[in-house]
Amino acid sequence: MKIAVCIKQVVTREWQLRVNDQKTWIRDQDASFELNEPDAYALEEALRLKEKHTGEVVVCCAGPARATQVIREALARGADRAIHVESDALATADANAVAEALAAAIKEESVDLVLTGLQSDDQGFGQVGVVLAEKLGIPHATIIMEVQKTDTGLHVKRELEGGWFQWVGLPMPALLTIQSGINQLRYATLKGIMGAKKKEIKKVVPAVAPPAQRVASIYFPEKGKKTQMLSGSPAEAAKELVKRLREEARAL
């Protein structure tokens, strides 16, 4: 089975977000970056499918030059090779532009399966995978918690809301967006990290469509006014909290 996995580089969760002077994006010049966590589950699922059914895992990443960091990491975890669809414009592009750039690169590969994460930790559109399927002309299923290969295609378990699930059959080639928690992630071994240096990263320069939706302004949401913030040392704050929970909220 030849599998393409789409990954994205996002700012780390721990990085204290700051907004740029134009209030149109974050000040990411001095940010630290990591692999978008939902994509890590898609990569892991691809590696497991390859181990079970043999084949090849090709990592596809649309992003600026700095995204090489997460491509190397994916190769170190076990992906066979990578395609870096490289453009600075992709750092802030909308879902349609990202999917278009990825589609052009993946089309040439004629893969059996495309996996993506559910959504990105930064823009969080939750769209790129599904739009990509449409652009590739292949069927898709989303929020997948289990993937089985059958004689005729795939049998996948979709998560619905409120604890419900559903099995769906679909022919291959197909695209699946993978739900976080579908598997337990592996980490790169030293051998993997060394081996990754020899693996191929093909660069592709895409034509990036101007975004149809633009961030007019980005800002911190207004705080709810009713929150009582308890200050002081940890011991003082803890003491005050327990007192309030007992006497004011009567919750203990």
Added chain:
Amino acid sequence: MILVVAEHRDGKLNRATLETIAAAQHAGGPVKIAVLGAGVDAVAAEVARADAAEVITVDDAALKDYTADGFVMALEQLIAAEKPERVFLPHTYQARDFAPALAARINRPLVTDCVAVKDGAVKDGGYVRPMFQGKLQADIAIDGPHMATFQIGAYRADAMKAGTAPIRKAAIAIDASKIRQKPEAPFKEAKQAVDLSQAERIVSVGRGIKAQEHLQLAQQLAQAMGAEIAASRPICDAGWLPMDRQIGSSGQTVAPKLYVALGISGAIQHLVGMKGARTIVAINKDPEAPIFEIADYGIAGDLFEVVPAMIAELNK
């Protein structure tokens, strides 16, 4: 005109539909409501009690069970016929499954997970949506015909203006042979071992707990409070607690007397599962964490210092 796509399952309307109708009414202009499925008269009658220009049904055996391909085919035709400037949907798992494909098919931008739409021009930032997991919010500007999905709870269902809308059946045929997904009947996993909805108090942990061995600390606090232990999704994904301890859109929804969130930043997927709690306590080292927006009491500090102090205080 705004076309709202209703959502239902087994003849039961998803209440998020009413919230989305309220959003469309708020945005202004005539509103039409589309109901897709097989045998949808009852659902159509239910949404026809909204103040809307029209309810349009697409009733076809091929739409009996939801599929992305079936819905995209039906709505592509309906939108071509009705030419709405905007298409609104609730930001449910189902809409997330087909709306991006529909938007790509009809070449319209789609703004997802909106928490508000401003009335008037949307060229200068008419939609408000979270980014960076709710830590930031953005005003999104968009030109021309488009689509948008609305976060659950963004508008109140009871804010929907009532009326009596006429119902019309659209003349749309679906070619069932073109539906590539073959869905099976929805099911629930074996009965959940813990029913957190009955817990009076819950101590819930998030990423801030950092390591599995630190769960002990949260368990001690839970014991001192007479609380059940629960977690946000990443903790269960990592296998540190079983999945049936998960609170949020993909886990359990709870409304205890007391909810203590330890190291939980407050992504919307978590908040929808616990915002009904009577008293919410948040302890998080990031003072900008969204969890503080809904907390009654907050401590911006290191949980590894605050929690032991709380346990000591409770055990006095």
